[in-house]
Structures are given as structure tokens and as C-alpha cells.
Amino acid sequence: MIFLLHLTGLAVLLDLKYQKIPNELVITGFLCGLSYQIFCFQWTGFGNFLAGSFLVMVLTGTLYYFRMIGAGDIKLLAVIGGFLGPADGFRLTICTFLVGGMISAALMIKRRNLFSRLFYLKTYIYQYIETKQWSPYRKIGCEDGYLYFSVPIFISLLLHIASKEQLLPIFV
Secondary structure (H helix, E strand, C coil), X not given: CHHHHHHHHHHHHHHHHHCCCCHHHHHHHHXXXXXXXXXXXXXXXXXXXXXXXXXXXXXXXXHHHCCCCCHHHHHHHHHHHHHHCHHHHHHHHHHHHHXXXXXXXXXXXXXXXXXXXXXXXXXXXXXXXXHCCCCCCXXXXXXXXXXXXXXXXXXXXXXXXXXXXXXXXXCC
């Protein structure tokens, strides 16, 4: 878990600085996660790692398709899902969306753009339904709706670890 905390913390720092999570960091995480699972659970760990990573990618794939979440964020979640396995990876992903939603709401209130962001979402959905044409949700250079999704991922990982250590009874 310490390695996972360091990896995710570094991903947050790089995301905040460059708005990107480097593939080298993700590949390192995948290799370490796979090694960890195989070391702890032999070949069952290999399946556990793949199932945890794949489940997270399935859960977040639609958001990536519409460019509502970045590829680096999905890969970071997949690394964590591989480390934790499918059940805990699923719970962490759901927790990440809840934490991300709370942070987004706070940012919209702080930025005073709640109604304009909701209107943008509504317009985007109607446009997609009407035209059946894909277009990226996030516009380059538009910072009023930007959220560094690695931050809720990191917070959710902290909550997960705290719950496993019996510090917080969040994850059942």
C-alpha cells in the first residue's frame, strides 16, 4: 500500500503541474501491481490483477469516450484496481466518483459557475442525442470546468486505506 500511495501521490503532483499523468509512471504501476499480485497470490493474483484493472476500465470507458475524464486518470485507476483486485477496485472507483462529485460541486460554488456548467452539460447531452455526433466534452483552454481527477483518486485511496486499517468504517 505504501508503494501505491507514493505512486498515486506522484501522479497527482505531475497531473497538477503538467495536466498529464506520464505513461512511464503508469507502466511502472502496472508492472509493480502485477508483480505484487503474483507474489502474494501466485497465478490467481494474475487473474485478480487483470480483473481489477479491466473492471475499472469498463466502468470509466464511457467517460473517456466523451472526454469527460483523461486517459491518464483511467490508467491510474486501472493500476489501483489491479493492485486491489476487482471488489476493492470497484469500491474505490465508486468512491472516487463520489469524492470527485463533491469536489466538483465545491469548485462550481467557489467559481460561481454552477448554473453555466449545468447548462453546458444539458446542451452537450441534447446535442449528442440530436446529432448522434461525438465531440469532446472538455474544451481545450476552458479552465472553468476543469477538475484534476487524480486528486479524488488519491483521496479515495486514502479513505480506502483508512477503512482497511479500521480507522474509518466506509468500505464494507
